[in-house]
Amino acid sequence: MLASGMKETLSQLVPTGNGRPPARKQLFGLDAEALTALMVEAGEPAFRGRQLAEAIYCQRIAEIDEISTLPKALRQRLVDDGWQIARPAIAQRFQSIDGTERYLIQQADGLTTEAVWMPEGDGGESGDGSNAESADSLDDCSPERESIIDCHPERAPIIDCHPERAKRVEGPAVSKVYDEARRSTICVSSQVGCAVNCQFCLTARLGLQRNLTAGEIAGQVLAIFERHAVEVGRNRVNLVFMGMGEPFLNYDGFIGAVRLLVSEVGLSPRRMTVSTSGIVPGIERFAAEDTEFRPKLAISLNAPNDSIRDQIMPVNRKWPITVVMDAVRRVQLRPRERITFEYVLLGGVNDRPQDAAEVARLLRRSGLPAKVNLIAWNPGPGINYATPQPEAVEAFRRALADAGIPAYVRKPRGREIYAACGQLKRTVEG
Ligand code: SF4
Numbered sequence: 016m017l018a019s020g021m022k023e024t025l026s027q028l029v030p031t032g033n034g035r036p037p038a039r040k041q042l043f044g045l046d047a048e049a050l051t052a053l054m055v056e057a058g059e060p061a062f063r064g065r066q067l068a069e070a071i072y073c074q075r076i077a078e079i080d081e082i083s084t085l086p087k088a089l090r091q092r093l094v095d096d097g098w099q100i101a102r103p104a105i106a107q108r109f110q111s112i113d114g115t116e117r118y119l120i121q122q123a124d125g126l127t128t129e130a131v132w133m134p135e136g137d138g139g140e141s142g143d144g145s146n147a148e149s150a151d152s153l154d155d156c157s158p159e160r161e162s163i164i165d166c167h168p169e170r171a172p173i174i175d176c177h178p179e180r181a182k183r184v185e186g187p188a189v190s191k192v193y194d195e196a197r198r199s200t201i202c203v204s205s206q207v208g209c210a211v212n213c214q215f216c217l218t219a220r221l222g223l224q225r226n227l228t229a230g231e232i233a234g235q236v237l238a239i240f241e242r243h244a245v246e247v248g249r250n251r252v253n254l255v256f257m258g259m260g261e262p263f264l265n266y267d268g269f270i271g272a273v274r275l276l277v278s279e280v281g282l283s284p285r286r287m288t289v290s291t292s293g294i295v296p297g298i299e300r301f302a303a304e305d306t307e308f309r310p311k312l313a314i315s316l317n318a319p320n321d322s323i324r325d326q327i328m329p330v331n332r333k334w335p336i337t338v339v340m341d342a343v344r345r346v347q348l349r350p351r352e353r354i355t356f357e358y359v360l361l362g363g364v365n366d367r368p369q370d371a372a373e374v375a376r377l378l379r380r381s382g383l384p385a386k387v388n389l390i391a392w393n394p395g396p397g398i399n400y401a402t403p404q405p406e407a408v409e410a411f412r413r414a415l416a417d418a419g420i421p422a423y424v425r426k427p428r429g430r431e432i433y434a435a436c437g438q439l440k441r442t443v444e445g
Contacts, residue, residue, distance in 0.1 A: 039097050041123055042079070072275070077104075103123070114135065115134070117129060118238070122227075201253070205260040208221030209221065213317075213327065214326070220397070223264075229268050236282075237280070254286060256290060257289075262297070263294035270308065273308050274308055284311075294334070298343060319369075319377060321335045323370075340381045355387070355388055357390060364400065368411075371410075376418075389408055389412055
């Protein structure tokens with residue numbers, strides 16, 4: 016399947032993300048089918064396309080010249096024809112005392128986006144919108160695979176990451192095991208900036224700069240895999256599309272990235288969660304996706320009723336809560352799957368006991384298998400909300416739980432490096 020709706024002719028095998036041609040012709044972002052078409056058009060055997068895909072997405076090779084499975088003459092020809100792999104790369108890293116890392120990731124055209132690595136997930140759940148138990152039960156990895164190895168790129172082992180083809184290619188020895196990777200979570204951006212304008216979110220202050228292509232989104236994941244020497248099929252990593260941007264306002268880029276990560280990298284969509292502010296046409300498209308490529312769904316609710324939601328999330332005036340819930344009910348859930356409702360608690364605005372009771376009634380009335388992730392608002396400069404006290408957060412959680420709604424409190428991760436929810440803005444400007 017072609018990523019991002021790319022066509023199959025050689026002249027068109029250049030990702031054009033939003034009409035913005037990259038400086039050179041990028042291989043990264045093309046799936047195996049597109050790479051095969053490229054090879055066939057170049058007069059090469061079709062299997063060269065699969066070799067290219069394995070080198071780019073599984074062995075994570077960054078330079079064409081280093082793809083030893085291709086004949087040297089072919090490598091040279093690709094370079095001479097202007098092709099490059101052009102995988103997004105970490106340009107800058109910010110380390111939090113809690114182990115969270117926030118990255119500025121440089122795309123092929125020089126633009127930077129943001130992504131976050133949380134070595135222990137984000138608390139209260141497995142980091143991907145499911146609770147730990149249910150995530151475990153869906154895990155197709157064996158228990159002895161629960162470790163991660165030293166993250167130096169030079170020491171990263173080379174592996175074939177696709178589960179069915181799983182064969183390890185020997186690489187240099189690695190030196191250290193990180194147990195905390197048991198529940199690590201990667202959060203990626205789908206747009207640069209965001210047009211949704213949630214009033215409590217720092218990212219909203221950027222406005223929308225542009226959509227990211229499928230390769231630019233998936234590339235954030237592989238850049239972080241490379242840094243932490245993640246072994247697909249061995250290390251358990253959850254992926255959340257909850258960074259900068261509204262994924263359902265860049266649906267093709269988002270779902271193209273999911274397809275690349277599932278088909279070429281070998282990740283399970285059950286370990287992915289996409290969060291939307293309630294873009295109904297996007298939810299409807301999502302509901303029509305094959306479960307083979309469908310992540311789990313999270314709705315950024317943040318209010319017990321339309322009146323409060325209208326104030327803090329202007330998108331609610333277009334798609335009010337009942338309309339969003341109707342769309343969500345069309346998503347065919349897997350056994351034991353729940354819809355996650357995210358709820359940013361704003362002190363004195365939506366965190367009162369009556370708000371908790373109203374949220375519980377709303378979710379019970381919806382008939383959806385729901386769970387709630389509570390997030391105490393993460394402060395940002397120029398935004399005038401208050402972070403609720405931990406006691407208020409716990410009281411809210413308990414009220415939901417007492418009403419039969421599973422609720423979890425997300426630990427704030429990397430607040431001081433602006434890596435926490437709603438804070439991804441700073442370094443893009445700076
Ligand atoms: S919370 Fe999400 S959807 Fe809302 S403005 Fe921020 S990035 Fe956009």
